Amino acid sequence: MADVNRGNRxxxxxxxxxxxQLTSMTSILTRITGNAMLISSLxxxxxxxxxxxxxxxxxxxNGFLTSWFGDLVLLFSVLGLWYHTLAGVRHLIWDNxxxxxxxxxxxxxxxxxxxxxxxxxxxVLLV
Amino acid sequence: MAFLTDRKRAMGLGSAKxxxxxxxxxxxxxxxxxxxxxxxxxxxGAVLGGSYEEILAYYGRPFPAIVAALTILVSFKHFNxxxxxxxxxxxxxxxxxxxxxxxTCISYGAAAVGIFAIARLAL
Numbered sequence: 001m002a003d004v005n006r007g008n009r010x011x012x013x014x015x016x017x018x019x020x021q022l023t024s025m026t027s028i029l030t031r032i033t034g035n036a037m038l039i040s041s042l043x044x045x046x047x048x049x050x051x052x053x054x055x056x057x058x059x060x061x062n063g064f065l066t067s068w069f070g071d072l073v074l075l076f077s078v079l080g081l082w083y084h085t086l087a088g089v090r091h092l093i094w095d096n097x098x099x100x101x102x103x104x105x106x107x108x109x110x111x112x113x114x115x116x117x118x119x120x121x122x123x124v125l126l127v
Numbered sequence: 128m129a130f131l132t133d134r135k136r137a138m139g140l141g142s143a144k145x146x147x148x149x150x151x152x153x154x155x156x157x158x159x160x161x162x163x164x165x166x167x168x169x170x171x172g173a174v175l176g177g178s179y180e181e182i183l184a185y186y187g188r189p190f191p192a193i194v195a196a197l198t199i200l201v202s203f204k205h206f207n208x209x210x211x212x213x214x215x216x217x218x219x220x221x222x223x224x225x226x227x228x229x230x231t232c233i234s235y236g237a238a239a240v241g242i243f244a245i246a247r248l249a250l
Contacts, residue, residue: 031209031213034206034209035209035210038233041202041237042237045241045244048195048240048241049240049243051179051182051183052244052245052248053244058182059179066175066176085160123172127168
């Protein structure tokens with residue numbers, strides 16, 4: 001039994017044959033947003049280092065971060081941040097083995113998408 | 128090989144062997160970030176766009192400086208744990224090891240730079 005048919009078993013169908021679903025899309029988006037935030041994190045660290053180094057270097061970093069391009073990067077980062085935060089809360093809920101049935105999981109997915117847009121608008125209004 | 132039972136083969140051969148510690152570490156940092164990140168977004172966001180003198184005065188205060196330092200520390204730890212999982216999924220062999228080492232160096236390096244800068248601003 002132990003070593004029967006090792007490595008010669010039929011493989012289950014892989015990702016590429018599945019229709020994109022809300023649950024899989026919201027899952028991969030969590031990973032994308034989490035890792036993409038490295039860019040804005042490094043920009044913010046650069047901003048702090050520049051501020052600690054003197055007014056000239058600060059002017060360069062601050063000029064970039066407050067330019068239209070910097071604003072755009074930060075806007076998408078805030079959207080990604082709130083999405084990743086809500087998706088993280090969803091994982092904290094799922095860790096208790098509750099709300100894992102498909103209809104509820106899809107509702108939570110929409111809540112992450114809608115909630116991140118709302119939180120981004122609130123952030124833009126307040127900041 | 129005939130003496131190898133199913134149980135013997137399965138023992139200690141989970142995908143990562145110490146995966147629960149990694150998952151728990153990410154759980155702790157995610158809950159910490161749930162508190163830290165809103166505080167950071169609204170303190171950093173409030174002062175971003177201010178003059179150099181305003182920034183120096185603002186980060187001379189304990190609360191914004193501590194929030195910023197903790198956020199940078201915990202988020203880079205959380206990022207490091209997360210990116211390790213990403214690399215383990217998509218990159219294999221020697222490249223995987225190199226990529227994980229590089230990302231770990233970047234994470235701790237950036238956290239150290241950020242905390243040093245905030246300490247210098249604050250003190």
